[in-house]
Amino acid sequence: MSKPKVVALCGSTRFIDIMAVCAWLIERDENAITLSCHLLPQWYGAHDDHQAEAEGVKEKMDELHLRKIELADEVFIVNPMMYVGESTSAEIEHARNLGRPIRYYTFDPIGKKVREILGPRERS
Numbered sequence: 001m002s003k004p005k006v007v008a009l010c011g012s013t014r015f016i017d018i019m020a021v022c023a024w025l026i027e028r029d030e031n032a033i034t035l036s037c038h039l040l041p042q043w044y045g046a047h048d049d050h051q052a053e054a055e056g057v058k059e060k061m062d063e064l065h066l067r068k069i070e071l072a073d074e075v076f077i078v079n080p081m082m083y084v085g086e087s088t089s090a091e092i093e094h095a096r097n098l099g100r101p102i103r104y105y106t107f108d109p110i111g112k113k114v115r116e117i118l119g120p121r122e123r124s
Helices: 013-030 058-071 086-098 109-121
Strands: 006-011 033-035 074-078 102-104
Touching (some): 006 013, 006 086, 013 074, 013 109, 058 086, 074 086, 086 102
Parallel strands (some): 006 033, 006 074, 074 102
């Protein structure tokens, strides 16, 4: 196997379940390494899309995610319903400033696969 590309996934953690499936499909179908947020189990005390805020580490995690973008060869924006929040906007700007190629879930074949899997549960 040749050196795999590294893909940083960015997006709101309110879509963490979709992000997890995107990461799986990118790794499975594209033989890439993904850098993403983590899907935490309910027993951890997950607070839906505000875990970092609940633990008081949002700024730290936002900064760390910018470092993930610096390590990546490209960026994949998980943006169901075309949603891009403040943190994701900053990540997009950072990726652009670094010249990283950016893909969007909404327009990408990976997003299409996820929407097909979701079927009637589709949120985008």
